[in-house]
Amino acid sequence: MGTEIFYFLIFPGLLFSGIVGGFLSWFDRKITARVQFRKGPPLLQPLYDFIKLLSKETLIPKNGSKLTFLAAPVMALFGAVISAVFILLPLFGIKTGFVGDLIVIIYLLNIPSLSYMIGALASGNPLAAVGASREMKLILSYEVPFLLVLISIIMKSDMSIKLSEIIAFQAANGAFIGSLSGIIGFIVALMCIQAKLGLVPFDMAEGEGEICDGITIELSGTTYALVNLAKYIMLLVLPALVVGLFFAGMNFEGINILWSILKVVLVVLLVTLVRNTNPRVRIDQAMRFFWIWMNLLAIISIVLAIFGL
Amino acid sequence: MGFKEKCFKKSLWVFHLSAGSCNNCDIEILDCLTPRYDIERFGMKLVGSVRHADVLLVTGIVTRKTFPRVKEVYDQAPKPVVVIAIGTCPCTGGIFKDSYNFAGPLDKVIPVDAYIPGCPPKPEAMLAGIMKLLNKK
Numbered sequence: 001m002g003t004e005i006f007y008f009l010i011f012p013g014l015l016f017s018g019i020v021g022g023f024l025s026w027f028d029r030k031i032t033a034r035v036q037f038r039k040g041p042p043l044l045q046p047l048y049d050f051i052k053l054l055s056k057e058t059l060i061p062k063n064g065s066k067l068t069f070l071a072a073p074v075m076a077l078f079g080a081v082i083s084a085v086f087i088l089l090p091l092f093g094i095k096t097g098f099v100g101d102l103i104v105i106i107y108l109l110n111i112p113s114l115s116y117m118i119g120a121l122a123s124g125n126p127l128a129a130v131g132a133s134r135e136m137k138l139i140l141s142y143e144v145p146f147l148l149v150l151i152s153i154i155m156k157s158d159m160s161i162k163l164s165e166i167i168a169f170q171a172a173n174g175a176f177i178g179s180l181s182g183i184i185g186f187i188v189a190l191m192c193i194q195a196k197l198g199l200v201p202f203d204m205a206e207g208e209g210e211i212c213d214g215i216t217i218e219l220s221g222t223t224y225a226l227v228n229l230a231k232y233i234m235l236l237v238l239p240a241l242v243v244g245l246f247f248a249g250m251n252f253e254g255i256n257i258l259w260s261i262l263k264v265v266l267v268v269l270l271v272t273l274v275r276n277t278n279p280r281v282r283i284d285q286a287m288r289f290f291w292i293w294m295n296l297l298a299i300i301s302i303v304l305a306i307f308g309l
Numbered sequence: 310m311g312f313k314e315k316c317f318k319k320s321l322w323v324f325h326l327s328a329g330s331c332n333n334c335d336i337e338i339l340d341c342l343t344p345r346y347d348i349e350r351f352g353m354k355l356v357g358s359v360r361h362a363d364v365l366l367v368t369g370i371v372t373r374k375t376f377p378r379v380k381e382v383y384d385q386a387p388k389p390v391v392v393i394a395i396g397t398c399p400c401t402g403g404i405f406k407d408s409y410n411f412a413g414p415l416d417k418v419i420p421v422d423a424y425i426p427g428c429p430p431k432p433e434a435m436l437a438g439i440m441k442l443l444n445k446k
Contacts, residue, residue, distance in 0.1 A: 029349070038347040042319075045352055051316040052363070057387035059360060208357030220360040220387040 007096070012088035014081050021232030022046035024268050028235065031272045046232060050225055058221035063124035072119025073219065073226035079111025080233040087237055090164040091244045092252065102150055102161045105241070109196065112230050113139055116205075116215045119227075123218035131214025134283050135198075135205040141290035142195040142202075148298035149185045149192070153245050155305040156181065167249035175248040181304035186246045188298045190267075193238040194274055195286070197231070201278040202286055239267035317363065317389070318443045320352040324362030324386070328379050328415070330369025334396040334429040338366055341432045348436065364391045364439075367415055370398040370405045376412040383419040391442070393423045395435060400424045 007013055025046045033040025060066055086105055089096055117135050120128035154161055156176055157169040176182035195202040206214040219227055243249065243263045250260035281289070327335055341348050342355060356362055359382055371379055383392070392415075397403040399415035415421050425438040 033347070033349060036344050038344045039350040041349050041352055045320065048316045048320040048352055051313065052320045055313045055317065056363075056389070059385070059387050212357040213361070217358040218360055224361060
């Protein structure tokens with residue numbers, strides 16, 4: 001019991017993934033600033049933001065459902081931390097009873113987005129409702145290509161749906177990114193995590209120009225701090241999952257530590273560069289993009305995986 | 310100075326509230342966000358929702374029409390919140406002080422922490438004003 005609580009709260013759960021996710025969020029903002037020839041925020045900026053939000057007043061909308069509104073950010077944080085634990089444990093090679101069942105991970109990764117939606121709908125704000133409906137459509141768009149990419153991964157790794165076995169297979173036979181179907185699958189997975197993280201060009205659920213921050217419009221103080229923490233954690237978890245699926249996971253022996261960290265930072269860098277070089281698309285354009293083009297690429301990846309390429 | 314206050318000063322999220330301005334001060338506020346001035350290095354960022362705001366940047370004279378709205382937006386912001394009057398109009402009323410539609414300078418409506426006069430004030434003046442306010446407290 002004690003070790004499970006340690007896994008959940010300290011490593012690799014809340015504390016570790018929160019700190020590393022905050023660092024990655026600073027990295028994302030710093031790279032954005034450098035791309036735009038700015039200086040960018042200081043290193044401790046995510047910590048300052050988080051503490052400041054915690055120390056501010058929490059307002060509860062008059063027309064909303066109070067309990068659901070306050071519970072949704074906590075649920076989002078729980079979902080993010082549990083998916084962090086279940087993805088990072090097999091990735092770090094820590095032997096527990098859980099071996100990283102991909103189906104569990106798919107469900108857990110959806111909890112934060114669902115919680116944002118529930119919280120937004122419970123706030124009773126029309127703009128938040130618009131944001132929630134966009135988030136729902138976005139989930140419907142990116143889930144199918146994401147599942148197809150996972151099918152291609154499973155086919156490549158001898159029909160294994162366990163993250164630890166997929167990583168072990170790659171360690172024995174070379175990373176999947178080295179094959180043609182792996183490269184195509186990586187492109188699709190990168191777009192899917194971009195949409196899962198809610199970053200430009202798929203940030204229409206919180207488009208600040210049109211619907212004033214959309215799903216997060218009514219969140220203030222502690223609730224917004226928890227949502228931000230969940231977002232920091234997801235910024236670590238999703239690139240870590242991609243590293244596990246395509247880059248042969250992580251290895252903590254000698255100089256390999258540096259290489260393992262660089263792999264996660266590289267995926268975050270790619271996400272940041274995509275976010276900085278694209279404008280926000282409309283929701284119908286995003287759905288068309290995922291349902292037609294990304295599904296097509298994912299199916300090509302599956303076909304290539306069947307032929308062993 | 311406690312750690313909480315330090316965090317507050319290091320991470321000011323500004324919300325832009327136009328109470329009936331001619332749009333000139335608004336454009337100068339947007340100038341502060343450009344790479345040339347880069348307010349993000351002080352941890353500031355422009356937010357879209359008043360629920361996230363730490364600073365209300367009010368531009369323009371408060372007209373009879375916007376008078377109740379300015380009050381309501383101030384009530385909607387989570388406290389502690391800093392109010393800064395940008396431009397001559399919210400500070401004193403400027404050339405509109407005798408207008409039939411003028412509902413009084415901003416400090417008659419909501420408590421104001423800093424006044425940055427100018428028509429419009431330069432981005433440097435705005436940054437200097439906010440920095441002076443932060444260093445004073």
